[in-house]
Amino acid sequence: MMGVVFLLWSAALETGMKEVDDQHKELFRQIDTLLDAGNANRFREVLDFLDGYIVKHFTDEQKLHARSKYPKASEHKAYHDNYVVIFRKLKAKYIAEGPSAVNNMEINKSVAGWLKEHILVHDREFAAYYKSL
Numbered sequence: 001m002m003g004v005v006f007l008l009w010s011a012a013l014e015t016g017m018k019e020v021d022d023q024h025k026e027l028f029r030q031i032d033t034l035l036d037a038g039n040a041n042r043f044r045e046v047l048d049f050l051d052g053y054i055v056k057h058f059t060d061e062q063k064l065h066a067r068s069k070y071p072k073a074s075e076h077k078a079y080h081d082n083y084v085v086i087f088r089k090l091k092a093k094y095i096a097e098g099p100s101a102v103n104n105m106e107i108n109k110s111v112a113g114w115l116k117e118h119i120l121v122h123d124r125e126f127a128a129y130y131k132s133l
């Protein structure tokens, strides 16, 4: 089954900050790879990669918030921390169950869906602040 998430990437998701956008695109590519994972080993491998990449990406964004004295930095970090908790709960379930159509639907809705919403609302809000400096 072909992944569909990366195809749904759109200009609306661009923040205009190249490093941030490149990392967001990589996240969607990896989620796409996860949706395409044909067996439990590959599924687990991509989940492990995503786990590390999500944390790296959030840490990089938070450094940018700190450097630019973003007033909503701690609120934004709370969204990140919450997502890591949600992702890890889902990851444990996915590792236990392996790839399936039902899990793919949830990955689209919860893993990719949260990211899209977060980028559209919170990362774009930061981008507007950053550009106004």
Ligand SMILES: [Fe+2]
Pocket (backbone or CB within 6 Å): 061, 076, 080, 118, 122, 123
């Ligand atoms: Fe963010």
